[in-house]
Amino acid sequence: MLGADLPGLRDCRKCSRLAEYIAKLPPTGGRTREAYWNAPVPGFGDPAARVCLVGLAPGAHGANRTGRPFTGDGAGDFMYPLLHRAGFASQAQATHAGDGLELRDLYITNAVKCVPPENRPRPDEFETCRPFLQQELAALENLRVVVALGQGAFTSYLRRLKQQGQIRRLAELPFAHGAVYRPAAGPWLVASYHTSRYNVQTGRITEPMFLDLLNRVRQLARGENG
Template identity: 55%
Template sequence: MPAHGPAGSATEELSGMWLAGLRDCCRCPRLVAYRQSIPARAPHRPQDYHNAPVAGFGDEQARIWLIGLAPGAQGANRTGRPFTGDGAGDFMYPLLHEAGLCSQPLATAADDGLRLHDLYISNAVRCVPPANRPTTAEFQACQRYLQQEWQRLPCLRVVLALGRESFLNLLRLQQQSHVLRLADYPFSHACCYRLPTGHWLLGSYHTSRYNLNTGRIDAAAFRQVLDLARKLAARPSGESG
């Protein structure tokens, strides 16, 4: 299993890395109110729930950054770790493990021992939204945390955005410092673009239960984008598409 950087090093795993101001962030009143209203689902108790902004986690030397939409009500909002404890993660982590990007195929809790290799994972919005639909203002409020993560990933080569909204949010983040037209970057599954920063931006259909149940994405389709991400990450710096 290829790991990027020294396995077991202090910098390899940033599980629960708290960005400046994230832990106490209350900038989105709708999200603060909603996460406090979510009922516990047996066998879990209300005190078992994270019910707070969810930090990203992974390999500090990662060349690949996977960005989802937002925490799930009974997933990351409960466990405190992205894609952990829900159907999207149950689908995704075995495939990440097959690709050599994580240490185990199961993700059940923030302290389950799972470690990421050459991969960092976070969400575009850090608090669970009603109906899994963040507003434009909520995306904007969390962009500061995406920018902080970008700055803390010095080896980053590839950004893999799950879903159209996460993909567009990454482009809007780029617009803050570079001139680009969203129309020049249409979203589709396995789309691939070189950003003005030199990083690669990949798009993937989200691994949500809805997309899985409707067949919009399956294991083969997700492996396709993972293989592409790994190939791009391994290219020599400066090599174009």
């Protein structure tokens, strides 16, 4: 199952802290609460994708408002034009769920499906949400590369690998931007700094850095491992 078809996702309230935060989150920009998605945000993209990009969690007034990952916030404003230039997206703009954007050979989701306070999920929230991520990854039958956007998503994915017996310790695969790993089984794992507004403004991640990473991801997806 992928995206909105994941059983139980739309009505999931297992993480009480996140459910309470969503219930009280005030809207911005003159909008009403009715204009917000205010629920777990499903992934979206090409069901035949060879690449899956895993972010941290929905943004409070981005994905939590629009109902689509990285849509309507600074992280997406940086990322989608570059995905378009790299051939993974049909257009450079991502403003709302019905804007016509289509992903090509790419599926995008988050490690945690609900917006967390201060954009910081707790370890138990990663754990509770990991079965949804597992279902998405398992449904991508052509998957060859997982891109973990930020250390939180990267660590959560490593915990999945450990649960599956593919690694013994998380320290075996240290996080670094551009790091590429091939676990014992399954897809390649590529680490990236998050495309958050803060990281972009401080220069921790730049357009050339992210484009170079996307080009490497494309090579891995094609089987060009040299």
